[in-house]
Amino acid sequence: MIGPLEIGLGFGLMLLLMFMGLHVATVMAAVAMLGAVSYLGTPVVFAFGNQLWAATEDYVLLSIPLYILLGEILVRGGATDRMYHSLADWLNPLPGGLLHTNIGSSALFSAVSGSSVATAATISTIALPTFKHRGYDQRLVLGSIAAGASLGNLIPPGIAFLVYGAMTNTSAGRLYAAGLLPGAIMTALFMLTILAIAIARPGLAGHREPDAPLREKLGRLLHLLAPLFVFVVVMGSIYTGWATVSESAALGVVCSLIVAAAYRRLNVQMLHESFRATTRLTAMSLLILAAAFYLNFVLGLLGVTQSLAEVVKSIEASPVVLLWVLAAFYLVLGIFFETLPMLVGTVPIIFPFVVAAGIDPVFFGVFMVLMCEISLLSPPVGMTLYVIQGVRREGTINEVFQGTLPFLLSMFAMTAILIHFPQIALWLPELFFGP
Amino acid sequence: DDPTSMRVAGNFSSNKNHVDAIERPFFVALPKLLGTTMNVNYNPMDVLGVQAADALRLLRSGTFDVMSVQIGMASRDDPFFEGIDLIGVSTNMADLRKAVDAYRSAFDERLQKRFNAKVMTLWPFGPQVFYCNKPVKSVDDLKGLKVRSFTPSMAALIQSFGATPVTMQFSEVYPSLQRGVADCGVTSPTSGNSGKWPEVTTHFLPLSVSGSVQGHFMNLDYWNKFSPAAQKSLLAQFKKMEDEMWSLAERANGDAMNCNVGKEPCKDGTRFKMTLVPVTPADEKKVKDAVTKVVLPIWKASCNRIDPQCSDTWNSTVGKARGLRIE
Amino acid sequence: MTHEHAPFRILARTADLFTLASGWWLLLIALGTCVEMVSRKLFNFSLQGVDEIGGYTLAVTSALGFSFTLLARGHTRVDFLLGRLPTGPRAALNALAMVTLAAVAVFASYRAFNVLAESIEFDSHSTSPLQTPMWIPQSLWFFGYLLFSLTATAMAVHACLLLVKDRERLNRVYGPPTLEEEIESETGGIRISDAAPEGGQR
Ligand code: NA
Ligand code: NA
Numbered sequence: 001m002i003g004p005l006e007i008g009l010g011f012g013l014m015l016l017l018m019f020m021g022l023h024v025a026t027v028m029a030a031v032a033m034l035g036a037v038s039y040l041g042t043p044v045v046f047a048f049g050n051q052l053w054a055a056t057e058d059y060v061l062l063s064i065p066l067y068i069l070l071g072e073i074l075v076r077g078g079a080t081d082r083m084y085h086s087l088a089d090w091l092n093p094l095p096g097g098l099l100h101t102n103i104g105s106s107a108l109f110s111a112v113s114g115s116s117v118a119t120a121a122t123i124s125t126i127a128l129p130t131f132k133h134r135g136y137d138q139r140l141v142l143g144s145i146a147a148g149a150s151l152g153n154l155i156p157p158g159i160a161f162l163v164y165g166a167m168t169n170t171s172a173g174r175l176y177a178a179g180l181l182p183g184a185i186m187t188a189l190f191m192l193t194i195l196a197i198a199i200a201r202p203g204l205a206g207h208r209e210p211d212a213p214l215r216e217k218l219g220r221l222l223h224l225l226a227p228l229f230v231f232v233v234v235m236g237s238i239y240t241g242w243a244t245v246s247e248s249a250a251l252g253v254v255c256s257l258i259v260a261a262a263y264r265r266l267n268v269q270m271l272h273e274s275f276r277a278t279t280r281l282t283a284m285s286l287l288i289l290a291a292a293f294y295l296n297f298v299l300g301l302l303g304v305t306q307s308l309a310e311v312v313k314s315i316e317a318s319p320v321v322l323l324w325v326l327a328a329f330y331l332v333l334g335i336f337f338e339t340l341p342m343l344v345g346t347v348p349i350i351f352p353f354v355v356a357a358g359i360d361p362v363f364f365g366v367f368m369v370l371m372c373e374i375s376l377l378s379p380p381v382g383m384t385l386y387v388i389q390g391v392r393r394e395g396t397i398n399e400v401f402q403g404t405l406p407f408l409l410s411m412f413a414m415t416a417i418l419i420h421f422p423q424i425a426l427w428l429p430e431l432f433f434g435p
Numbered sequence: 436d437d438p439t440s441m442r443v444a445g446n447f448s449s450n451k452n453h454v455d456a457i458e459r460p461f462f463v464a465l466p467k468l469l470g471t472t473m474n475v476n477y478n479p480m481d482v483l484g485v486q487a488a489d490a491l492r493l494l495r496s497g498t499f500d501v502m503s504v505q506i507g508m509a510s511r512d513d514p515f516f517e518g519i520d521l522i523g524v525s526t527n528m529a530d531l532r533k534a535v536d537a538y539r540s541a542f543d544e545r546l547q548k549r550f551n552a553k554v555m556t557l558w559p560f561g562p563q564v565f566y567c568n569k570p571v572k573s574v575d576d577l578k579g580l581k582v583r584s585f586t587p588s589m590a591a592l593i594q595s596f597g598a599t600p601v602t603m604q605f606s607e608v609y610p611s612l613q614r615g616v617a618d619c620g621v622t623s624p625t626s627g628n629s630g631k632w633p634e635v636t637t638h639f640l641p642l643s644v645s646g647s648v649q650g651h652f653m654n655l656d657y658w659n660k661f662s663p664a665a666q667k668s669l670l671a672q673f674k675k676m677e678d679e680m681w682s683l684a685e686r687a688n689g690d691a692m693n694c695n696v697g698k699e700p701c702k703d704g705t706r707f708k709m710t711l712v713p714v715t716p717a718d719e720k721k722v723k724d725a726v727t728k729v730v731l732p733i734w735k736a737s738c739n740r741i742d743p744q745c746s747d748t749w750n751s752t753v754g755k756a757r758g759l760r761i762e
Numbered sequence: 763m764t765h766e767h768a769p770f771r772i773l774a775r776t777a778d779l780f781t782l783a784s785g786w787w788l789l790l791i792a793l794g795t796c797v798e799m800v801s802r803k804l805f806n807f808s809l810q811g812v813d814e815i816g817g818y819t820l821a822v823t824s825a826l827g828f829s830f831t832l833l834a835r836g837h838t839r840v841d842f843l844l845g846r847l848p849t850g851p852r853a854a855l856n857a858l859a860m861v862t863l864a865a866v867a868v869f870a871s872y873r874a875f876n877v878l879a880e881s882i883e884f885d886s887h888s889t890s891p892l893q894t895p896m897w898i899p900q901s902l903w904f905f906g907y908l909l910f911s912l913t914a915t916a917m918a919v920h921a922c923l924l925l926v927k928d929r930e931r932l933n934r935v936y937g938p939p940t941l942e943e944e945i946e947s948e949t950g951g952i953r954i955s956d957a958a959p960e961g962g963q964r
Contacts, residue, residue, distance in 0.1 A: 021843065021856070023859055052870060064820075247798075257789075279831065280836040510889055737887065
């Protein structure tokens with residue numbers, strides 16, 4: 001068993017190697033190997049192969065490529081932009097106008113897609129041209145897109161939930177149910193933020209567009225059905241018991257094919273493009289995940305989990321205090337890190353002592369995913385921010401940074417709500433699955 | 436010199452009765468009981484992300500010194516070991532004990548020879564019985580139902596009853612029963628009770644198709660590092676744990692069975708009100724027939740593929756103890 | 763990027779081929795799963811072991827995708843400091859990243875091969891009703907790691923040569939993807955539908 005000093009050094013080394021720009025998977029494998037070679041011996045080093053197989057031979061995790069694939073097919077099938085414009089018809093009249101559409105369509109796309117970055121790329125590609133010459137404050141436009149994208153993982157389904165569930169043996173179905181209400185509250189908070197800004201500073205919120213004729217609006221309403229259809233099938237099949245989590249993802253893929261076919265966009269070339277995009281995201285996530293599983297294995301054998309759990313027990317901090325400390329920790333870490341490295345790099349160490357402190361694993365999953373989403377939104381390192389700026393191709397990244405600030409504040413508010421009212425996460429899973 | 440450390444992979448952490456009440460305390464106390472200052476590292480295998488099916492390989496390579504092994508899963512690398520508790524062969528704990536004792540030395544010999552590991556304990560989780568959410572009065576009523584199964588021979592047995600075997604992970608069974616993805620699940624009274632299966636099922640059929648035998652195995656090189664005196668006290672300590680596991684299987688499952696159907700005494704489990712379906716001699720007979728007809732031939736085919744002597748060994752051990760024979 | 767060299771062209775073609783094959787296989791699994799669900803619900807008939815094949819599918823398709831993703835520079839790196847360094851140190855770190863990744867990939871293949879070899883040695887069959895011979899999914903899985911280690915090694919060697927010859931180019935070819943490339947990979951092939959009222963064209 002190694003002590004807190006060695007653990008601290010190991011964690012420091014991990015951060016150092018990451019900042020040196022080595023691949024995240026390399027860093028995790030290297031730190032794990034170092035621990036195994038110095039303290040555990042050859043057989044543990046050689047068990048690398050068994051653990052790589054064990055980490056990825058998993059039916060529940062098969063939902064990762066399936067969710068990505070269904071999102072890619074929907075986007076390439078033309079469902080997302082139609083959804084955006086239809087939603088704009090109805091959210092336009094609110095103070096803040098089109099800004100609400102960014103949040104609403106992101107939330108809706110999140111409900112069928114598992115990835116925040118995909119959401120950011122999709123929504124900004126569609127939304128930015130729409131905002132041209134309409135007098136909105138650029139920063140708010142960019143901020144609202146980034147904020148919307150951060151819903152991608154919190155609103156189920158989400159890759160972050162699946163990864164967390166796999167690393168901690170927590171049921172993905174429960175995690176999804178737990179993310180639903182906080183995701184909805186987060187969406188509402190973002191919209192309230194826009195509302196508040198639009199009312200306080202009407203100049204920032206652009207000029208109101210004339211409403212489209214009702215008949216046109218009703219006609220376009222049809223386009224909201226596509227994502228709703230996929231969402232209802234995916235989530236509904238889980239909670240009515242027709243399907244397990246992976247089966248529901250498979251069902252979603254088939255639904256997305258139907259939607260793409262209905263829009264007459266289904267063809268081999270489009271599918272091949274979707275396959276390539278799916279492979280890129282899946283292989284990227286799973287290489288990190290596999291390395292992280294091996295790191296977790298080595299940390300367990302080193303007794304890291306036990307010695308940290310003992311430290312936490314000796315402090316006797318209450319769950320609320322502990323969660324606030326962790327929130328501060330993740331806020332700092334999140335400035336530099338992305339979702340996946342942050343999740344897989346810290347969960348093996350943090351999770352055991354969180355459980356030892358009496359915090360519910362499902363609740364902590366929601367908390368972790370919220371922390372990951374904050375990291376995506378917090379400048380200067382945040383993939384979604386750069387993706388949005390890249391799609392925009394004008395102005396400076398600083399405008400994007402400034403735009404995120406009001407939304408970051410509402411995420412902090414969400415963090416406080418979640419910590420002090422854990423029932424908003426735990427109520428639905430208990431309702432659906434029992435205690 | 437005796438080893439100064441012991442690396443242990445424990446059973447699945449969800450089996451709280453076994454892991455938290457017996458296994459972990461046993462390994463924590465072991466150095467003191469042996470009179471050493473040995474450093475024990477104990478982690479349930481799921482916490483480490485170790486696959487149960489990898490147990491024999493990880494023991495052979497010395498990745499772990501001791502492992503709690505789910506024999507059914509570990510049989511992936513040698514079906515011989517599954518022979519200790521083939522589906523339907525032992526339908527109660529007394530019969531199972533006879534079968535396990537008859538197989539023990541052949542089992543240990545094979546484990547030492549092929550996987551460089553030694554048997555320290557062999558014990559059952561408890562009788563694997565049926566939880567159904569359809570009115571079931573006998574084995575015949577399983578016909579047409581979807582029953583969750585997890586081994587080839589269990590699937591064959593269920594199929595021979597006219598039921599449809601479905602496969603899913605243990606954690607998926609509760610929601611599947613709740614929503615009719617499956618009609619029946621098979622597990623021990625304790626696991627079912629602590630997993631709250633009676634909430635989503637109505638009929639309890641205590642016909643045991645297996646005891647779900649587990650074991651603690653030790654890497655042989657590691658074992659050989661101990662002095663003869665230390666080996667003797669290790670064996671004695673592990674024997675005590677084995678006895679505890681057997682008595683847990685008998686006592687706790689009796690208690691859990693009462694709890695499931697709302698009878699007294701129900702001390703440790705949660706009380707439910709399932710309908711108890713009495714097991715008739717006709718049901719027992721049906722299981723026994725199916726064993727000879729489908730289970731034993733399937734196992735013979737897979738085991739003799741690796742070792743032609745396999746079924747003979749079984750006949751002269753378990754077969755003899757249970758009055759069965761593989762032709 | 764590096765594709766003007768024949769070995770990279772061959773690797774890229776192979777990786778792309780397996781990516782498309784994996785995609786079709788995923789689609790097939792999705793369809794199979796739906797057929798299974800419907801037949802289970804309506805006809806009380808269960809195809810055995812879709813879950814088991816699904817598990818193998820993830821292991822195999824992810825391993826086969828590593829090489830493709832590497833060629834597209836899709837494996838995650840933290841570029842916060844890297845982007846702020848001058849050319850020389852940045853080139854050194856980029857080369858180091860490629861060399862260490864290749865080391866991990868080669869070691870992973872070596873150990874993956876051991877897993878496959880043991881499955882062959884024991885003639886291991888899964889204990890599920892399918893009784894899958896383990897060598898079948900595991901040899902595909904191992905092949906994915908092999909392809910990954912070949913790709914990573916070739917790129918590491920190339921990066922080391924460039925470290926001596928042309929550091930600017932090294933940073934261009936082996937640095938984390940630039941913003942433009944990142945966007946292209948995230949939105950590649952996405953077309954704005956003709957239904958958009960604002961007619962947003964990229
Ligand atoms: Na989502
Ligand atoms: Na950040």
